[in-house]
Amino acid sequence: MNAARPALRTPAAAAHEPLDVAALRTDFPVLSREVNGRPLCYLDNAASSQRPQAVIDSVSRYYETCHANVHRGVHRLSQEATELFEGARDTVQRFLNARSRREVIFLRGTTEAVNLVAQSYARPRLGPGDEILISWLEHHANIVPWQMVCEQTGATLKVIPITRSGEVDFEAFLGLLSPRTRLLALAHVSNALGTVVPVERFIAEARSRGIPVLLDGAQATPHMPVDVQALDCDFYCFSGHKMCGPTGIGVLYGRESLLSEMAPWQGGGDMILAVSFERTIYNELPYKFEAGTPHIAGAIGLAEAIRYLETLGLERIAAAEHELLRHATARLNEIPGLRIIGTAPDKAAVVSFVVDGIHPHDIGTILDHEGVAIRTGHHCAMPVMEFFGVPATARASFAFYNTTAEIDRLLEALQLAREVLG
Amino acid sequence: MDLKDLYRDVIVDHNRNPRNFRPMPDADRQAEGFNPLCGDRLTLFVRLDGDRIADVSFQGSGCAISVASASLLTESIKGRSIEEADRLFGTMHELLTSDEAGVDTAGLGKLAALSGVREFPARVKCASLCWHTLEAALHRQDAAVSTE
Numbered sequence: 001m002n003a004a005r006p007a008l009r010t011p012a013a014a015a016h017e018p019l020d021v022a023a024l025r026t027d028f029p030v031l032s033r034e035v036n037g038r039p040l041c042y043l044d045n046a047a048s049s050q051r052p053q054a055v056i057d058s059v060s061r062y063y064e065t066c067h068a069n070v071h072r073g074v075h076r077l078s079q080e081a082t083e084l085f086e087g088a089r090d091t092v093q094r095f096l097n098a099r100s101r102r103e104v105i106f107l108r109g110t111t112e113a114v115n116l117v118a119q120s121y122a123r124p125r126l127g128p129g130d131e132i133l134i135s136w137l138e139h140h141a142n143i144v145p146w147q148m149v150c151e152q153t154g155a156t157l158k159v160i161p162i163t164r165s166g167e168v169d170f171e172a173f174l175g176l177l178s179p180r181t182r183l184l185a186l187a188h189v190s191n192a193l194g195t196v197v198p199v200e201r202f203i204a205e206a207r208s209r210g211i212p213v214l215l216d217g218a219q220a221t222p223h224m225p226v227d228v229q230a231l232d233c234d235f236y237c238f239s240g241h242k243m244c245g246p247t248g249i250g251v252l253y254g255r256e257s258l259l260s261e262m263a264p265w266q267g268g269g270d271m272i273l274a275v276s277f278e279r280t281i282y283n284e285l286p287y288k289f290e291a292g293t294p295h296i297a298g299a300i301g302l303a304e305a306i307r308y309l310e311t312l313g314l315e316r317i318a319a320a321e322h323e324l325l326r327h328a329t330a331r332l333n334e335i336p337g338l339r340i341i342g343t344a345p346d347k348a349a350v351v352s353f354v355v356d357g358i359h360p361h362d363i364g365t366i367l368d369h370e371g372v373a374i375r376t377g378h379h380c381a382m383p384v385m386e387f388f389g390v391p392a393t394a395r396a397s398f399a400f401y402n403t404t405a406e407i408d409r410l411l412e413a414l415q416l417a418r419e420v421l422g
Numbered sequence: 423m424d425l426k427d428l429y430r431d432v433i434v435d436h437n438r439n440p441r442n443f444r445p446m447p448d449a450d451r452q453a454e455g456f457n458p459l460c461g462d463r464l465t466l467f468v469r470l471d472g473d474r475i476a477d478v479s480f481q482g483s484g485c486a487i488s489v490a491s492a493s494l495l496t497e498s499i500k501g502r503s504i505e506e507a508d509r510l511f512g513t514m515h516e517l518l519t520s521d522e523a524g525v526d527t528a529g530l531g532k533l534a535a536l537s538g539v540r541e542f543p544a545r546v547k548c549a550s551l552c553w554h555t556l557e558a559a560l561h562r563q564d565a566a567v568s569t570e
Contacts, residue, residue, distance in 0.1 A: 036423070361460040361485035362429075365545060369425050377460050391461035391483055420429050421437070421486055
């Protein structure tokens with residue numbers, strides 16, 4: 001690798017010591033660039049995070065030294081690529097604390113994982129009168145696949161309401177459970193509001209009635225340790241690109257007993273043991289669900305991202321982000337006419353807000369002019385916007401490499417927006 | 423690229439005090455416009471007198487660029503013929519999307535204030551939404567317009 005590139009700087013600090021943010025920022029090449037003549041202030045991490053050099057290098061190294069197709073060749077490169085790819089699966093298994101590597105399926109991302117479960121698990125098992133339960137907080141990726149499967153089967157989609165603080169209403173959930181509930185699909189962390197859903201309570205209640213549970217973990221895995229055995233969920237979905245990994249790679253964890261019973265979703269190479277025109281024998285788990293050449297480089301990059309995050313320490317990351325959330329919440333509340341949407345007591349480092357008289361889209365443009373990147377719009381959660389009676393919000397979302405000084409720049413840029421449009 | 427190129431005084435004024443911002447119970451034509459990217463949503467009303475636009479108004483919510491653009495649109499096409507409005511649509515489209523600053527803004531009046539939008543590609547759809555909605559109202563009755 002290029003020796004001039006900055007090395008990974010992760011001193012072996014004790015778990016209770018705070019992260020050395022100034023040092024680890026140099027791990028992220030993009031953080032040194034400028035936007036409109038100002039240092040980039042990247043506060044759109046809930047949409048997609050940035051990549052450390054270690055992840056970029058792991059992907060380059062794979063392409064530079066040992067790219068070949070996996071599971072196919074007897075030659076050296078194919079063996080090395082297979083080792084790296086399957087090693088990545090082991091890394092994910094450990095990261096999620098899955099019982100077996102057969103429960104770890106590489107897909108394009110959270111969206112594809114939810115769709116796989118909708119089509120391969122739910123669709124053959126649902127009929128008219130059956131019910132799928134989701135919450136009002138969900139990202140469109142955890143709404144639309146279920147609507148599609150309901151259209152296909154005649155099943156009904158039921159929605160657990162949320163409270164004014166943006167929490168999933170547990171009492172209402174209990175009221176919505178019925179003998180016809182066939183699946184509960186919940187966000188672990190809300191992308192639009194940052195609410196950390198206390199999923200354990202929901203899972204315990206659902207599982208005690210024999211209802212399987214899918215968690216959309218896209219916003220959770222970047223911010224907190226996830227243990228699928230402790231959670232006792234049946235399916236867990238997440239994406240690489242929100243946790244410092246490549247785009248186009250994600251994971252479906254599924255309880256092996258359920259995955260075994262499910263038919264393949266897509267057919268093709270790699271998911272078969274034997275094919276003739278009369279009959280095809282499907283491959284075993286997890287390959288049954290991985291038709292075609294997988295995103296090998298993506299899986300390798302994701303494993304490197306997991307190693308990077310684990311070296312920093314997920315608990316320390318959570319602590320650093322909590323401090324950013326606390327600082328941002330306090331500072332934003334100083335601005336007259338600013339209202340934070342989503343005030344649950346337990347939140348990931350996401351602040352969604354609206355400002356009287358200034359549309360979020362204008363805020364986004366003015367902030368960008370100052371080098372501050374945030375997301376504006378409905379955040380792929382239009383029902384959440386509708387619930388709070390706003391067409392859109394501005395959303396700042398933080399990663400462990402952000403600083404309180406960057407939050408202060410967000411505040412300055414918001415003051416400018418008020419001057420320009422107020 | 424200066425913020426004031428985008429948020430010129432005319433635009434800030436029309437955002438704060440949009441003109442012809444009202445429903446029109448006796449409208450002959452109306453169309454809905456929606457920009458899913460940012461949630462801009464507007465309804466445009468037109469009352470015709472022959473082929474002349476006797477009255478035009480709008481309602482809805484959106485960013486400063488989309489509200490000001492719709493407000494300026496209503497001011498500029500009231501009293502004009504459908505053919506003139508179509509020609510203006512073509513000129514505005516060019517003004518908002520052309521790479522060069524060569525568009526003749528002489529006949530545009532206050533609408534020329536939107537020329538700065540060109541420098542902010544993410545915002546072009548905000549400014550053009552009302553014009554596409556007008557075209558739908560004039561030529562495709564009851565059509566819903568989406569920028570996506």
